[in-house]
Each structure stands twice: as structure tokens, then as C-alpha cells.
Amino acid sequence: xxVNAEQTTISVAPxxxxxxxxxxxxxxxxxxQIGCTDIGGAYEVNYSFDRDYQYRNLRLTLGPDTEIxxxxxxxxxxxxxxxxxxxxxxxxVVGINIDFKGTFIKTAEKYPFSVxxxxxxxxxxx
Amino acid sequence: xxxxxxxxxxxxxxVLPEPIHLDLVLEDETVVEAIPSIGYIHRxxxxxxxxxxxxxxxxxxxxxxxxxxxxxxxxxxxxIEEIMKIEVPDRARYLRTIWSETxxxxxxxxxxxxxxxxxxxxxLFMRSWRLRESVLDVLEDxxxxxxxQGTCKVGGVRRDIGAEKLAExxxxxxxxxxxxxxxGDVFLNDETVKYRLQGLGVVGKDDAYAxxxxxxxxxxxxxxxxxxxxxxxxxxxxxxxxxxxxAGDCYARCAVRxxxxxxxxxxIRRAIDQIPEGPLDVKVxxxxxxxxxxxxxxxxxxxxxxxxxxxxKHLTRARIRTPTLANIPIxxxxxxxxxxxxxxxxxxxIDPCISCTER
Numbered sequence: 001x002x003v004n005a006e007q008t009t010i011s012v013a014p015x016x017x018x019x020x021x022x023x024x025x026x027x028x029x030x031x032x033q034i035g036c037t038d039i040g041g042a043y044e045v046n047y048s049f050d051r052d053y054q055y056r057n058l059r060l061t062l063g064p065d066t067e068i069x070x071x072x073x074x075x076x077x078x079x080x081x082x083x084x085x086x087x088x089x090x091x092x093v094v095g096i097n098i099d100f101k102g103t104f105i106k107t108a109e110k111y112p113f114s115v116x117x118x119x120x121x122x123x124x125x126x
Numbered sequence: 127x128x129x130x131x132x133x134x135x136x137x138x139x140x141v142l143p144e145p146i147h148l149d150l151v152l153e154d155e156t157v158v159e160a161i162p163s164i165g166y167i168h169r170x171x172x173x174x175x176x177x178x179x180x181x182x183x184x185x186x187x188x189x190x191x192x193x194x195x196x197x198x199x200x201x202x203x204x205x206i207e208e209i210m211k212i213e214v215p216d217r218a219r220y221l222r223t224i225w226s227e228t229x230x231x232x233x234x235x236x237x238x239x240x241x242x243x244x245x246x247x248x249x250l251f252m253r254s255w256r257l258r259e260s261v262l263d264v265l266e267d268x269x270x271x272x273x274x275q276g277t278c279k280v281g282g283v284r285r286d287i288g289a290e291k292l293a294e295x296x297x298x299x300x301x302x303x304x305x306x307x308x309x310g311d312v313f314l315n316d317e318t319v320k321y322r323l324q325g326l327g328v329v330g331k332d333d334a335y336a337x338x339x340x341x342x343x344x345x346x347x348x349x350x351x352x353x354x355x356x357x358x359x360x361x362x363x364x365x366x367x368x369x370x371x372x373a374g375d376c377y378a379r380c381a382v383r384x385x386x387x388x389x390x391x392x393x394i395r396r397a398i399d400q401i402p403e404g405p406l407d408v409k410v411x412x413x414x415x416x417x418x419x420x421x422x423x424x425x426x427x428x429x430x431x432x433x434x435x436x437x438x439k440h441l442t443r444a445r446i447r448t449p450t451l452a453n454i455p456i457x458x459x460x461x462x463x464x465x466x467x468x469x470x471x472x473x474x475x476i477d478p479c480i481s482c483t484e485r
Binding site for chain 2: 007030031032033035036037038046048053055057075076077079080081084087098100103104105
């Protein structure tokens with residue numbers, strides 16, 4: 001049997017993130033990944049979830065200094081993606097269960113993928 | 127209460143071919159907490175997408191990892207094909223499946239050898255790798271490359287496997303399966319192996335799912351997630367059922383991989399039986415404009431290539447989530463209560479691929 005795999009993306013405001021994620025967790029979705037995209041002066045953050053191969057994406061669009069809440073209180077394993085997002089893009093994530101404070105991914109250059117933070121300013125978790 | 131000490135595990139360790147670091151918090155010899163650290167060899171391959179044309183990036187994608195290189199190329203190519211609505215010819219879909227399953231065989235036999243070495247079972251390690259060598263010979267014979275195959279491309283595959291070669295592969299599968307079953311018999315039934323692995327690093331079904339684990343690691347805890355069920359490449363034609371175990375310990379994770387070796391042999395056999403004649407690729411016209419989360423089942427689990435194009439020949443973003451990164455949280459949960467001497471076996475049981483993780 002072949003399963004029909006679908007993908008949907010919903011834009012959410014940062015203040016609605018926790019409510020949406022709690023809803024997905026209650027609905028039996030697993031966290032697949034959190035990924036960040038530089039869209040020139042701002043970031044898109046994709047929170048991806050899956051249940052029975054149905055792929056749900058919550059999308060935040062953020063300014064460079066916008067703090068986002070950690071979802072590691074809902075999905076314990078989110079810390080790997082949130083630390084990665086912080087270390088590679090400099091996005092401040094508040095309340096990570098295991099916060100490496102900028103040392104999870106050891107890169108010689110700070111935030112190599114970031115346009116908005118390319119000046120090398122310190123992010124808040126550091 | 128015993129005094130707590132921290133013992134560093136890695137980044138250089140005899141069981142780790144690649145660097146990952148764990149701070150192990152111990153009470154006497156018992157692990158109470160493990161804190162991971164990665165990034166020693168982060169290569170920034172994702173960013174190369176801005177400098178390579180979308181058709182050329184396949185070469186970069188397959189260099190993310192030296193073990194599942196074909197499947198990285200496949201995942202990337204399928205993502206572009208989905209964005210550009212490219213229909214891949216049937217023969218190419220079957221050839222992709224044959225190379226994918228051959229790569230899985232090579233990866234699982236590599237892991238079985240490393241796992242046996244980690245357990246201290248040296249001749250089992252050598253036996254596993256002797257069998258793996260014959261799989262590498264097939265990869266070299268059919269693609270020209272033992273490590274990087276270079277056969278997958280956007281729109282199809284670069285080379286064919288002729289009827290004579292396919293028949294030769296088919297004939298070789300029976301004796302090869304017999305040898306794999308002899309090998310698997312030791313992993314599954316040997317008393318010393320069972321004694322070493324059963325009850326070690328246990329994670330239950332609900333925890334494994336909630337932690338977002340993937341691949342044989344989650345299937346060993348009773349969760350039947352395997353992306354081959356979605357029918358990409360030729361899996362939809364061949365029919366496929368995931369291999370699942372329920373104990374959630376190191377033995378179950380080993381058993382899933384042993385049985386997946388048998389399943390891969392069966393899939394290759396059926397793919398060779400059913401492969402249709404026809405073209406190998408279609409001409410790619412235009413440039414990708416849109417986004418897609420492409421997903422493929424690698425030997426270590428689900429890999430994701432998020433691809434985004436703006437209608438130019440360069441994509442604006444490639445984000446690659448590899449299975450080992452998804453399996454770090456479950457590894458952190460497996461280690462508490464393990465003895466220090468068991469840590470290498472527990473770490474190996476998720477089949478960590480740091481090369482992938484540090485893409």
C-alpha cells in the first residue's frame with residue numbers, strides 16, 4: 001500500500017506559536033524539524049510536524065532581533081533545532097531546556113548564513 | 127549519595143569514526159545524564175546552493191555523506207522534480223530503487239561490523255565487512271564508484287544497468303542472502319550478543335515517537351515509520367512493509383537492521399524482476415520556482431531536503447535535516463542508567479553519522 005503524503009504550510013504569528021504547537025502535539029503529531037531561511041532582512045522559521053506522513057508546517061516570519069519562545073517544553077527534542085537555529089542564524093530563542101549558549105555547533109565564523117547579523121553582533125543567548 | 131563526576135566521551139574515541147562529544151555525568155559507574163555537543167566538522171554545504179546551479183548541486187548533495195550518498199542525491203533530485211513537476215521515467219525510478227537498497231545493504235553491513243567491533247566480537251566484525259565488500263563491488267560495477275555513485279540527476283539517472291548485469295546481480299542475490307542470514311543468525315541468536323544487548327538503552331514506543339526519533343532507532347521501539355511507505359521511486363510498485371521490533375533496546379535496534387538487510391535483498395530482487403525498458407531521464411527545462419520538503423528513507427532514517435527556488439538557476443535555500451540530528455534527543459534519553467562500559471554500544475546503536483549531521 002502506498003500512503004498519500006501531503007504537505008501544508010500555515011503562517012502563524014509569534015504570539016500564537018505555542019498554542020498552535022500544543023494543538024499539534026495534542027493531535028499526535030511528532031516534531032520533524034525546525035529550519036530557518038534568510039529572506040533578506042528577515043527570517044522565515046519553519047516548524048515541521050508529521051502524523052501518518054501528513055506533513056504540517058508552521059511558518060513564522062521574524063525580524064532580526066525578534067525573540068521566539070522555545071517549544072522544548074512541549075517537544076523535548078526541539079533543543080537540537082533551536083540551538084542550531086541560534087548558533088547558525090543568531091536568532092534568540094528563549095527558554096530552551098538544554099541551552100548551549102552558542103556552543104552547540106562550533107563554527108569559526110559567527111552566523112555564517114545570516115545577512116542581518118553578518119556584522120558579528122552578539123546574540124542574546126551568547 | 128555518591129559523588130558525581132563528569133567524564134568526557136569523544137570527540138575522539140575508538141568506537142567513533144567521526145567526532146561527536148558527550149559530557150557523561152556519572153555516579154560511580156552509572157550514567158545519570160549525558161550532554162551532547164556537535165559541530166567539530168561543520169562544513170556549511172547548505173550554503174553552496176547559492177553558488178552552484180540547481181542541476182550541479184546534486185554533486186554536492188551526494189558528498190554530504192560517504193555512506194548514503196546516493197540517497198542524498200535522490201532526496202535532492204526528487205525535491206527539484208516536485209517543484210518543477212518533472213515526471214521521471216519508470217526505468218529511472220526502478221534504477222534509483224536498486225541503488226538505494228544496495229546503499230542500504232552496504233550501510234547496514236558497515237554498521238553491523240562496527241557494532242560487533244564495539245561489542246568486542248572481532249570475527250563477527252570481519253565477517254560483516256567481508257559481505258559489505260561484495261556490496262561495494264556491485265556498486266562499483268554498476269555505477270563506477272564505491273563511495274560516490276554519481277548516477278542520480280534531476281530528471282532521472284545518468285547511467286543504465288544492462289540486462290546482463292541485472293541478471294548477474296539477480297543470480298548473486300541467493301548465495302549473498304544465504305551468507306547474510308548466517309551472519310544475521312549470530313546477531314539475533316548468539317547468547318553472548320543477547321547478553322550484551324538485551325535490556326540496554328531502552329526507550330519505549332511513546333517516548334521514541336515524542337522525541338522525534340527516526341529510522342531503525344524508532345522502529346525498534348515499535349513505531350512503524352518508514353518513508354518508503356509513501357511510494358517514492360519504485361517502492362509504490364514493489365509494495366513495502368516496515369520492519370518493526372518492540373523491545374526498544376540495543377538488541378531490537380540491531381534486529382531491525384539485520385531484518386532490513388533481508389528486506390533490501392528482497393526489494394532488489396523484485397525490482398530487477400519488474401524493471402521496465404525505457405528512457406533513463408527526461409530533459410529538464412526551465413528553473414525551479416517554489417519550495418518543497420523532500421523526504422527519503424535513508425539507512426539511518428528519514429532525511430529532509432528543504433529546497434526553495436525563485437525562478438533563477440540558483441536556489442535560494444537548501445536546508446538538510448539528517449537522521450542523526452533527529453536521533454540525538456533519543457540518544458540523550460537512552461544513556462541515563464547505563465554503565466560507563468556500555469556507553470559505546472548504546473551510542474553506536476543509533477548508527478550515528480556525523481558526516482551527515484555536519485553537512
